[in-house]
Amino acid sequence: MPRILVALFAGTLFGVGLAVSGMMNPQKVIGFLDFAGEWDPTLIFVMGGALLVTLPAFRLILKRPRPIFADGFALPTKSALDTRLLGGATLFGVGWGLSGFCPGPAVAALATGLTPVFAFVAAMVGGMALYG
Amino acid sequence: MENFTPISGLIGGLLIGLAAALLLLLNGGISGISGIVGGLLAPRSQDVSWRVVFVAGLVLGALAYVLATGGAIPLSMQASLPVLVVAGLLVGFGTRLGSGCTSGHGLCGIARLSKRSIVATSVFFGVAILTVFLTHHIL
Numbered sequence: 001m002p003r004i005l006v007a008l009f010a011g012t013l014f015g016v017g018l019a020v021s022g023m024m025n026p027q028k029v030i031g032f033l034d035f036a037g038e039w040d041p042t043l044i045f046v047m048g049g050a051l052l053v054t055l056p057a058f059r060l061i062l063k064r065p066r067p068i069f070a071d072g073f074a075l076p077t078k079s080a081l082d083t084r085l086l087g088g089a090t091l092f093g094v095g096w097g098l099s100g101f102c103p104g105p106a107v108a109a110l111a112t113g114l115t116p117v118f119a120f121v122a123a124m125v126g127g128m129a130l131y132g
Numbered sequence: 133m134e135n136f137t138p139i140s141g142l143i144g145g146l147l148i149g150l151a152a153a154l155l156l157l158l159n160g161g162i163s164g165i166s167g168i169v170g171g172l173l174a175p176r177s178q179d180v181s182w183r184v185v186f187v188a189g190l191v192l193g194a195l196a197y198v199l200a201t202g203g204a205i206p207l208s209m210q211a212s213l214p215v216l217v218v219a220g221l222l223v224g225f226g227t228r229l230g231s232g233c234t235s236g237h238g239l240c241g242i243a244r245l246s247k248r249s250i251v252a253t254s255v256f257f258g259v260a261i262l263t264v265f266l267t268h269h270i271l
């Protein structure tokens with residue numbers, strides 16, 4: 001039960017953060033990616049603000065033998081720089097540049113009820129299902 | 133740079149970082165949105181419930197912000213519907229193939245100083261910048 005409440009709280013806080021940051025708006029993300037246009041550096045401040053917390057916090061937290069409500073940390077185990085990693089990041093980069101949406105902001109933006117957001121998220125889930 | 137909003141960007145970023153730190157400290161989980169959503173598609177997944185409430189929280193948090201700020205829809209899109217669908221397929225397939233997105237690799241992976249995440253983040257930022265340059269200034 002505490003794990004479910006934590007997940008709900010963390011998800012909600014993440015959603016508020018995305019909305020406050022302005023990154024739910026694909027135009028703001030494109031504004032960052034468009035170096036040759038009217039460049040908007042806001043995204044650097046969002047990533048910077050988040051890393052300001054996660055860099056020291058993850059370091060401290062991962063020194064613990066285990067998390068508070070679970071038996072262990074669920075961390076990625078792969079270490080190889082393989083073609084799947086590079087190919088996946090490339091395909092994602094193309095989709096991100098075309099739309100200005102990455103998964104977190106797209107899911108959060110469902111809150112706007114806009115049809116194009118639902119179309120994007122449905123296609124994204126379809127792409128995930130295609131991968132299997 | 134009239135749209136530049138560094139203060140709200142920084143505050144939003146700090147909240148996102150805090151959410152990721154809490155999920156790791158309390159539940160031992162990584163706040164990678166593509167991984168959390170993608171895990172819902174695996175039929176043998178035993179941890180469906182926390183993924184569902186986390187995703188619901190994402191939407192609720194954004195909804196709370198929209199309502200608290202007077203209900204103005206805080207986004208605009210240039211891409212047409214067919215382009216959005218193609219982009220969605222690429223984002224969904226690509227993030228699963230590459231094991232992560234802006235949150236999992238860009239935020240949590242870099243915080244763990246993971247070599248894979250640093251490389252993946254550099255690649256998807258580089259490719260996205262190139263894609264925007266090609267679609268906005270060349271094509």
